[in-house]
Structure formats: C-alpha cells, structure tokens
Amino acid sequence: MHHPNSYQVARRTLRFTGPVTSLLQGISCGAPLYVHARNWMAELASIVPLSGMVVDEDEKSVFFPEEGLNLSVQAVEAVHGVEIEYRNRQALALEIATCGEPRTLSVVAIPNISAMEHFTRSLNHHPADVLMEEEYQKWREEFIIRPVICxxxxxxxxxxxxxxxxxxxxxxxxxxxxxxxxxxxxxxxxxxxxxxxxxxxxxxxxxxxxxxxxxxxxxxxxxxxxxxxxxxxxxxxxxxxxxxxxxxxxxxxxxxxxxxxxxxxxxxxxxxxxx
Missing domain, CATH: 3.40.1570.10 (HemS/ChuS/ChuX like domains)
Known part of the structure; x- marks a missing residue:
C-alpha cells in the first residue's frame, strides 16, 4: 500500500530466529515507539509508550491492553530488524511478517523520542542472521501477496x-x-x-x-x-x-x-x- 514516505528501508537487515514474544517483551520498556499496523485495505500508525505485554497461551496471541494492540503469534512467519530513515533521521524498526504481508506490524525506535539504546541492546540479545539489502528486498517482493479479483x-x-x-x-x-x-x-x-x-x-x-x-x-x-x-x-x-x-x-x-x-x-x- 502507498505510504507518504515517513520511512524507507535502508541497507542492513537482521532476520531474527528467536520467538517473537521475547522480542516484543524486550523492546516494550514504556518508552514511546512508532507502532504501525497494516492489512490489505488500511494502515494505522501512532507513537505510543509500549509496555505491559500480556501473553495468551490459549489464543497464541500477545496483547498490549493500554495501547490497544494485539498480534497473533502463530500467524507470524518472519521477523526482521531493519535500519531505516525516519523523517530524515536514522532509526531502527522491528518488522513482523504474516502471510502475504512483510510488515503486518512495524515497531520503530525514533531518535530523540524512543529509548534507542535500550531498543538496540534488546534486539542484539536475540539470535539473528544478517541480510544485505538486495536479499531483503528480493524476499519482500516474493513474499508479498495482494488480493486477486475478477x-x-x-x-x-x-x-x-x-x-x-x-x-x-x-x-x-x-x-x-x-x-x-x-x-x-x-x-x-x-x-x-x-x-x-x-x-x-x-x-x-x-x-x-x-x-x-x-x-x-x-x-x-x-x-x-x-x-x-x-x-x-x-x-x-x-x-x-x-x-x-x-x-x-x-x-x-x-x-x-x-x-x-x-x-x-x-x-x-x-x-x-x-x-
């Protein structure tokens, strides 16, 4: 979906191999983060202080009740850490992919707003493979699915x-x-x-x-x-x-x-x- 270039993919990407619940728990320290959710029709984003994650083992979902955010853990197919440019500032995004959508949920740490050091340190504690920009872009092009209509x-x-x-x-x-x-x-x-x-x-x-x-x-x-x-x-x-x-x-x-x-x-x- 079109977006008015608030941020763009940069050059270095990490593909995390650990559980997404651990990643989200680690970055949600209560500092403001840019949360961006997408589906086929719409996008919604807001800067919110992410904290208080609740894990529902029966539903296989995670919830952030205060921020009105929930994610189906069993639907997650890939998680990436991406160095990006956000409104002419270097930032770091955690991008969570579900079937056909490489960025169903993006959580972005923004300089001078977010706790960048905590965010970076938390992601560095998780195992990951390093991807070059060409690899990540190729994966996104192959992964993305859009509705087919008559x-x-x-x-x-x-x-x-x-x-x-x-x-x-x-x-x-x-x-x-x-x-x-x-x-x-x-x-x-x-x-x-x-x-x-x-x-x-x-x-x-x-x-x-x-x-x-x-x-x-x-x-x-x-x-x-x-x-x-x-x-x-x-x-x-x-x-x-x-x-x-x-x-x-x-x-x-x-x-x-x-x-x-x-x-x-x-x-x-x-x-x-x-x-």
Missing amino acids: SCCKAAADERRAFPELNPLTGIFCHAIEHKLELRCGIVSPVIGFTTWLRPKDMQLSNGILGIIAEDGKSMLEVDFGICHTLRIVCRSYDDEPFTEICLYDSLGTAHFRIAARGWDKDALWRSMCC
Whole structure:
C-alpha cells in the first residue's frame, strides 16, 4: 500500500530466529515507539509508550491492553530488524511478517523520542542472521501477496480509486477535520489489531488512497478505496458510552477498518453523506 514516505528501508537487515514474544517483551520498556499496523485495505500508525505485554497461551496471541494492540503469534512467519530513515533521521524498526504481508506490524525506535539504546541492546540479545539489502528486498517482493479479483470487481475498484473525492468517507473525514472531532480508529484482522484515538487535521487523496494526519502529528491512517467496497454505519456502546461507528468492508464482506466518534448524533449526518 502507498505510504507518504515517513520511512524507507535502508541497507542492513537482521532476520531474527528467536520467538517473537521475547522480542516484543524486550523492546516494550514504556518508552514511546512508532507502532504501525497494516492489512490489505488500511494502515494505522501512532507513537505510543509500549509496555505491559500480556501473553495468551490459549489464543497464541500477545496483547498490549493500554495501547490497544494485539498480534497473533502463530500467524507470524518472519521477523526482521531493519535500519531505516525516519523523517530524515536514522532509526531502527522491528518488522513482523504474516502471510502475504512483510510488515503486518512495524515497531520503530525514533531518535530523540524512543529509548534507542535500550531498543538496540534488546534486539542484539536475540539470535539473528544478517541480510544485505538486495536479499531483503528480493524476499519482500516474493513474499508479498495482494488480493486477486475478477475483472468486474477490478473495474469497480479502479473507478473508486479514480474518484476518491466522491467517496462518502472523504466527506466524513472533511466534516471531522472541520469540527475537530476525535475519532477512535482501528485496524481489524485475524492476525493484527490496533486501535488508537486521533483528531484528524490534514487529508491527502493520492492514487485512490485516503491519507489522514492527526492534529498532534503522532498518528496517521490510510485507506485504499480500491479495496474499500462497502461501509456500514452503526450505533454502539463501549463501556456504556454511546458511539457512532463506521465499519469498512472489502468486496467479500470482510471487515478491515473501524472509525468511531462519541455520541449517536453522527448517525443521521454520516448516513446523509452516503446518499
């Protein structure tokens, strides 16, 4: 999926051979880290203080309850440590691959924000093989899988990408930016879940991708309108608090992303933007 070059792969990569639970436990010391989750439709990222990991042996998953992050350990197929450039600064990323996606979850230590020394020292304690950039790029190209759709669905997806300004979600985010709404956004997937609050400030439409940057500059999201086939608006309650929620689905009816705002008053307004 397109991303506005907040970071790029650099020259040296480690392929870790130890358990991913140990790696995540080691780096989550409570210092701020850039957490970036992806699925076929969407991306969601935020700088959060990662700590308090919980391992569910029965579900074979790990959870960071305070940060709204969970990962299926049994779905992990590879883990890499990558030296990268993050907004013109050298940084280090732990990139976790699941079936068909080389970077389902990226956890990035950022200079002057994260505990770089702790992050580096923790990764160095784990066994790993060194890969050259060419090896890693070749592996990514061979590993990545994107949805295969029929010609009719492809034509419809191409049309949605060609006219992103007509998508109801564009209007909904314009309204959220204008009225400074705080939104609860979440990646939905059998292998990764990540939820964070953000207040949208800037929106970009490029190649059929909706990009949002948060007001505080610490969070971002992207939605591929080609994959986003349907949206459904529902009223829900979380911890007895009312929310209006938008669920985004692909053409097979699989949910990939959720956006929610406090209160049920958004229901009629958001529905009117879908007509």
